[in-house]
Amino acid sequence: MNKFFFFVAFILATNLIAQDQKFNTLNTIPSETDLKATTYQRDTTANAFYIFEEGFSQISVKRDYDLSTEYKAKIKILNKEGLKYANIEIPLVKTDHSSEKIYDLKAYTYTWENGKKVKHTLNQANVYKEEFETHDLIKFTFPDAKPGAVLVYSYELVSPYLFDFNTWRFQEYIPKEFSRFTAKIPANYEYYVTKRGELELKKADSRVAKQCIDFGGNSSIADCIETVYEMEKIPAFKAEDYLTAERNFMSRIEFELIQITHLDGYVKKFTKTWDDVDHELRTSKGIGRQLRRDGLVDELLPEEIRALPNNLDKAKAIYSYVQKNYTWNGEYNIHKDMNLKELIKDHTGNVLAINTLLHNLYDAEGFKVFPVMASTRRRGFPAKIHPVLSDFNYIFIQLELENEEYLLDATEKNLDFGRLPFRALNQYARKIDFENGSSWIDIIPKDFSQITFRDSLKIRKDGTSNGFSEQILTGYHALTLRNNMEETSEDEIFNKFSKPNAHTRAIETVLKNRDNLNEKLLIRYSLENKTQKINDRIYFNPFNFQFFTENPFKLEERNYPIDFGYKDAYLYSAIVEIPENYEIEELPKDKALRMSDGLGSLIFAARKISESTLNIQCRLSFGEAVYPSAYYEGLKKFFDEIIQVQTQSLIVLRENS
Secondary structure, eight states: OHHHHHHHHHHHHHHHHHHHTOOOOSSSOOOHHHHHOOOOTTOTTOSEEEEEEEEEEEEETTTTTEEEEEEEEEEEEOSGGGGGGGEEEEEEEBOSSOBOEEEEEEEEEEEEETTEEEEEEOOGGGOEEEEOSSEEEEEEEOTTOOTTOEEEEEEEEEESOTTSOOOEEOOOSSOEEEEEEEEEEETTEEEEEEEESSOOOSEEEEEEEEEEEEOSSTTOEEEEEEEEEEEEEEOOOOOOSSOOOGGGTSOEEEEEEEEEEOTTSOEEEOSOOHHHHHHHHHHOTTHHHHHTOGGGGTTTSOHHHHTSOSSHHHHHHHHHHHHHHOEEOSOOOTTSOOOHHHHHHHSEEOHHHHHHHHHHHHHHTTOEEEEEEEOOTTTOOOOSSSOOGGGOOEEEEEEEETTEEEEEOOSOTTOOTTOOOGGGOSSEEEEOOTTTOOEEEEOSOOSEEEEEEEEEEEEOTTSOEEEEEEEEEOHHHHHHHHHHHTTSOHHHHHHHHSOBOTTEEEEEEEEEOSSOTTSOEEEEEEEEEOOOEETTEEEEOOOSBOSOSSOSOOOSOOOSOEEOSSEEEEEEEEEEEOOTTEEEEEOOOOEEEEOGGGOEEEEEEEEEEETTEEEEEEEEEEOOSEEOGGGHHHHHHHHHHHHHHHHHOOEEEEEOO
């Protein structure tokens, strides 16, 4: 009987939820359900959400053949935190000669009061414009906005920039119940159309609209291709750790003009090929010219470096020379004119200047070297299908030596030879070869960055323990610590970077190879642990340090990859000596986990190697730098297991009576 009542209650609750979800997704008219809703069942953490959104873009005759986008939206405010979405900003791009304009802006706030719908209209006097160098912002706040309100607004945006047909962003930082975009493009206008993000479209239907636009004159009426894109139940984009640029993964439709075929047959191209770009770079006053200025560096290297044979030792010496003698000013500016003379004189410059100097020194000494254009992790991925130079904001070099390829960047003082700064680890980049043509290269590090813990501990009869821990850091773990040590004393390293457990403290810290970048970074701690004795038993956690203090993955669902940047490994070994007159009552259980496809593993074991000595081994590895979103749930559970092993692995010792 109880089960029956539970089943009935469940059905009733399900029906109520379904009723709550029957929003008006046909237009911007607020329904009673829209106005009365107090939560969004698909995402109960949402403070606001779009009920309906629609856009229509076309080349408009009445707007003098500029690009017209009609936009309308209906937003539900659920609570006080959602009121920030009542503040609207509409960006308008501008140049010295032209600008985008906005027409027919309307905005209304709807509330449910005393059993009826009440409408509040935006006063146009409360619409403001903020002017900046490259754009303006149209700003307004919905009148009488409050929790429970439904906000509706619409406008027409007219743009002279046909090269970038309107990008439609299906996904934002709040959910959307429904979003539709229609693109009506003359058939003689050819665009690249790219869908970004992992969310699936509900609809992408195209039709031919006959004789849709008249360009004037005889035989000047053209057909159009009209495409309708729809998406529904769109989750909010929620950023989490191990993410590159958010713009890489937010679901949207992008357009870029390839060419216009005029009705007289003349073709005007807008998108360049990589051959065009290679020629442009080769002949430019910036990158191309400076890469050819080997004469500036003829006498720059010390004679003891120049006298070396062209082997790996000499390559490392040249790299170290630039790294130590020239300082990065924190700027990129790879598309601006750069003067190598100024860098050589001032010993300070941007990314382009420093890595161009490195390139030219190698080239002058007879090494085979190429510039590589890239985009930083925060910038986003550069387009692969066709060249977009503005996608690139970074440059480093590739050195080919003794059948090996080395990626080099001399902007960081603590970066070891053959490693890129973490900011540059954006999966792929474009190698510039003026003789054979440019090409894409993979820049994901092939080696593992590793931390090895080697502990030796002696437990006393009172449950306290002492000993030492030696930690060995390689790759990006070593780089991170070296970069931070300039602002951190050796005594602070223990708490800030080694992630000690609560029962562990350091008595003394010794650091080795701090400045020797090509050697492993070593830290040695003298340890003292608090007592863990209860009555006649000692409960001892053999982990003095943690790989991770918490699970970084907390989302219900993640629709973008997990990008660590590099492959990662942790090794933990400990020799534990137990006190006299104690015996081992319990050891933690062994654990051996492997992710699917062998992309990660966790192995833990505790072994008795004598009557008084235990050996603890734990190995953790992540075999890929980047995991597709399909692995998210598996990684989330994997991290739970890691945390559990580190916090709940207890050795129980019993005192003999």
